[in-house]
Amino acid sequence: MFIRVVYESFRRQRRRKLLAGVAIALGVSVATAMIAVATDIGDKINRELRTYGANLVVTPDADTLDVEIGGVNLKPAGDGAFLREADLPNIKGMFWQHNVVAFAPTLSANTTVEGKPVTVLGTYFDKDLTYGAEHFRTGVPQVYPFWKVSGAWPKDDASEVLLGQKLASEIGKRVGDTIQLAGRDAKIVGVLTSGTAEESQVVAPLAIAQQLLGREGVVKKVFVSALTTPENDFARRDPATMSPEMRDRWYCTPYANSIALQLTEAIPHSHAEQIRQVAQNEGTVLDKIRGLMLLVTFAALLASALAVSAAMATAIFERRREVGLMKALGAGNFSVATFFFTEAALLAIIGGAIGYVAGNLMAQQIGQWVFQSRIAIQPVLFPIVIGLAVFVTFAGSAASIRKAMRFDPVMVLRGDA
Amino acid sequence: MSARHGSRTRMFVRMLIRASLVQRGRAASALMAVVVAATVATAMMTLYVDVQAKLRKEFRSYGANIVVVATEGRSLPSDALASVERTLNGRGLAVPFAYAVARTKGGAPIVVAGTDFERAKRLNSWWSISSRQPAAAASQQQALVGTKASKAIGDGPEFALTFDGREHQFSSSGTLRTGASEDSRVYIDLPEFEKWTGVAPSTIEIAASGTPTEIDATLRSLAASLPGAEVRPVRQIVEGEARVLGKTRAALLAAIAIIIFTAILCVLATLTAWVLDRRRDFAIMKALGASETLINSFFAAEAAALGAVGAIAGFALGLGVAAWIGQANFHSAVQPRWSVFPAVLAGSIAVALISAVLPISMLRRVQPATILRGE
Numbered sequence: 001m002f003i004r005v006v007y008e009s010f011r012r013q014r015r016r017k018l019l020a021g022v023a024i025a026l027g028v029s030v031a032t033a034m035i036a037v038a039t040d041i042g043d044k045i046n047r048e049l050r051t052y053g054a055n056l057v058v059t060p061d062a063d064t065l066d067v068e069i070g071g072v073n074l075k076p077a078g079d080g081a082f083l084r085e086a087d088l089p090n091i092k093g094m095f096w097q098h099n100v101v102a103f104a105p106t107l108s109a110n111t112t113v114e115g116k117p118v119t120v121l122g123t124y125f126d127k128d129l130t131y132g133a134e135h136f137r138t139g140v141p142q143v144y145p146f147w148k149v150s151g152a153w154p155k156d157d158a159s160e161v162l163l164g165q166k167l168a169s170e171i172g173k174r175v176g177d178t179i180q181l182a183g184r185d186a187k188i189v190g191v192l193t194s195g196t197a198e199e200s201q202v203v204a205p206l207a208i209a210q211q212l213l214g215r216e217g218v219v220k221k222v223f224v225s226a227l228t229t230p231e232n233d234f235a236r237r238d239p240a241t242m243s244p245e246m247r248d249r250w251y252c253t254p255y256a257n258s259i260a261l262q263l264t265e266a267i268p269h270s271h272a273e274q275i276r277q278v279a280q281n282e283g284t285v286l287d288k289i290r291g292l293m294l295l296v297t298f299a300a301l302l303a304s305a306l307a308v309s310a311a312m313a314t315a316i317f318e319r320r321r322e323v324g325l326m327k328a329l330g331a332g333n334f335s336v337a338t339f340f341f342t343e344a345a346l347l348a349i350i351g352g353a354i355g356y357v358a359g360n361l362m363a364q365q366i367g368q369w370v371f372q373s374r375i376a377i378q379p380v381l382f383p384i385v386i387g388l389a390v391f392v393t394f395a396g397s398a399a400s401i402r403k404a405m406r407f408d409p410v411m412v413l414r415g416d417a
Numbered sequence: 418m419s420a421r422h423g424s425r426t427r428m429f430v431r432m433l434i435r436a437s438l439v440q441r442g443r444a445a446s447a448l449m450a451v452v453v454a455a456t457v458a459t460a461m462m463t464l465y466v467d468v469q470a471k472l473r474k475e476f477r478s479y480g481a482n483i484v485v486v487a488t489e490g491r492s493l494p495s496d497a498l499a500s501v502e503r504t505l506n507g508r509g510l511a512v513p514f515a516y517a518v519a520r521t522k523g524g525a526p527i528v529v530a531g532t533d534f535e536r537a538k539r540l541n542s543w544w545s546i547s548s549r550q551p552a553a554a555a556s557q558q559q560a561l562v563g564t565k566a567s568k569a570i571g572d573g574p575e576f577a578l579t580f581d582g583r584e585h586q587f588s589s590s591g592t593l594r595t596g597a598s599e600d601s602r603v604y605i606d607l608p609e610f611e612k613w614t615g616v617a618p619s620t621i622e623i624a625a626s627g628t629p630t631e632i633d634a635t636l637r638s639l640a641a642s643l644p645g646a647e648v649r650p651v652r653q654i655v656e657g658e659a660r661v662l663g664k665t666r667a668a669l670l671a672a673i674a675i676i677i678f679t680a681i682l683c684v685l686a687t688l689t690a691w692v693l694d695r696r697r698d699f700a701i702m703k704a705l706g707a708s709e710t711l712i713n714s715f716f717a718a719e720a721a722a723l724g725a726v727g728a729i730a731g732f733a734l735g736l737g738v739a740a741w742i743g744q745a746n747f748h749s750a751v752q753p754r755w756s757v758f759p760a761v762l763a764g765s766i767a768v769a770l771i772s773a774v775l776p777i778s779m780l781r782r783v784q785p786a787t788i789l790r791g792e
Contacts (some may be wrong), residue, residue, distance in 0.1 A: 141431060
């Protein structure tokens with residue numbers, strides 16, 4: 001009998017149920033989309049923040065002091081210790097390998113071009129590397145997305161170079177010209193604008209710099225661009241003083257410091273350090289943006305909860321005649337309440353499921369539109385939003401149901417209430 | 418005639434007021450829907466306008482976005498800093514840096530930089546400085562030593578550096594850690610530096626605040642006022658900021674559009690239900706001989722009043738919500754934007770009118786008798 005009442009109620013009052021269902025579905029879709037975007041935005045913005053360039057740098061452990069002013073090295077280039085190029089693929093064997101977006105080694109050598117002393121910076125552009133069975137490509141365009149090249153990027157195995165914008169205008173060379181490097185012709189394939197010291201340098205494949213320096217298979221520094229978690233007090237602690245469990249937790253969180261430690265472990269005789277200007281501020285900016293989206297989501301949730309509650313309250317208030325009729329036929333308060341709550345729960349689950357799907361689509365649209373990538377949606381969100389929908393619908397119905405039951409059935413049925 | 422006209426107006430107003438007073442619950446829930454929508458719309462729009470400025474301030478923690486560098490090997494003119502500050506006019510921070518290569522006791526070259534410590538610390542908030550107790554002799558020059566440099570100069574807190582044959586005693590006041598070239602330098606106070614080396618600042622780092630166009634203008638006027646120097650933006654900072662800010666704003670805009678759209682739909686649904694529910698009033702009016710225009714204007718006036726009241730209450734609440742979000746996330750209040758109000762008011766009234774007119778035009782074709790019989 002109970003099931004029949006509920007069934008008939010849905011069958012006969014389709015318009016009303018549809019309206020309430022649409023309200024719930026809308027509310028849930030907004031909640032789903034907003035929660036999905038807010039939980040994923042940290043990751044997305046983190047990737048955008050990689051525009052700032054490398055946040056970690058690996059240097060030789062036994063290196064001498066840098067003598068560098070304004071990005072110009074004043075020390076003989078062959079001085080000090082080096083890292084081995086062959087160790088670099090180890091970076092992809094680290095625990096946090098997937099957080100490493102890209103890395104690029106650098107090696108400076110001094111030479112003369114067109115009678116002018118210049119620094120040649122050797123690095124990777126789009127180098128194909130192998131670690132175990134895994135292939136990956138990395139290079140300076142990914143590490144420094146703010147480097148702009150007019151022309152093309154050089155190939156790693158060719159005799160092609162980039163000319164810094166300032167140097168190019170000083171020696172009057174353009175794209176397509178050639179310069180003499182290490183006793184052979186090097187073709188200028190692009191002109192670099194970076195806003196840094198590289199603008200008065202030649203940027204060349206690593207092999208050319210190694211030849212100029214006369215040292216095979218070495219690099220001076222490795223710049224690493226990695227996705228990190230904002231630093232907290234725990235991250236700043238010294239892992240050497242931690243208990244084993246705490247150290248594991250520290251090691252297995254992608255803090256800049258723990259990734260630096262792993263880099264030091266991956267490359268022999270090296271020392272990795274976070275570049276604080278990039279690494280520290282990342283956290284600040286990320287926290288603010290995440291906080292903002294979280295608060296906006298909270299406001300959206302509140303608003304859609306109120307809207308759904310209002311819709312439910314209206315829907316039930318309209319049906320006080322039914323309540324009157326049920327009571328006149330001898331139904332107790334308990335059965336009336338059960339009936340309405342069952343109806344509300346059904347509406348919430350159906351509307352919620354539709355809303356969840358719609359919300360997913362909305363989140364994907366936002367992801368495509370803003371970040372040109374998919375938004376990751378946690379499946380655990382489904383029970384959460386359905387639970388929220390049921391709760392909000394109940395809360396919205398409760399007051400109206402109580403009010404409807406307080407009326408005298410006779411008055412309600414006569415239309416006086 | 419005019420008396421009759423007056424009584425009709427009075428009747429119209431009376432009906433309007435009584436309608437909302439008698440069915441208080443229904444009117445209140447319709448009003449609440451409008452208020453919620455207006456609150457959300459106000460809060461989101463206010464936030465959207467203000468959030469740019471707020472985030473820009475956060476991005477300034479990345480440090481300088483403009484650098485002024487003297488042409489190779491020379492120093493900036495002595496009035497350069499004053500001239501930069503005149504151009505900035507309080508809308509930014511300028512820090513001078515002077516560099517020289519000195520030698521340690523062991524003869525190794527080391528870069529010594531002279532700067533204004535207070536300003537440098539404010540500009541480069543990421544500098545991690547572990548300070549130690551100042552050594553006894555106050556006459557000795559305090560120096561901030563980079564982590565790598567501290568290994569090169571030896572163990573004790575006191576050390577000597579030679580520049581151009583002139584030896585100078587320093588006492589380390591702390592260790593500086595940045596992960597970049599600063600780690601290999603020794604920083605000392607600029608006046609002392611100039612007295613010792615005779616080298617004037619060659620670089621001024623500037624954190625200019627404002628929108629990209631304002632910063633561009635600052636850049637141009639700086640270049641005009643310092644003809645002997647190179648003025649350039651720090652691409653890394655400028656580009657990163659533009660990109661992240663753009664994405665954040667776009668994400669916020671998408672979220673706002675969805676939220677406002679949903680709020681409008683909810684208002685439409687609630688108000689339509691409310692008007693439909695009152696089809697008996699409509700039928701009675703019609704049965705008593707009210708003209709179509711009168712009924713339409715009655716429901717329209719009611720909807721407009723509801724929209725207006727809801728918009729005003731929602732605007733006030735929305736400013737509160739925006740201020741709370743600003744306080745909670747950025748620790749500074751969001752400025753109320755009065756320019757948002759007309760949009761919210763017009764939007765609320767328009768939505769309310771649409772949701773009143775739709776059901777009325779649906780009911781127009783129905784005979785009053787049918788409705789009154791309850792079919």
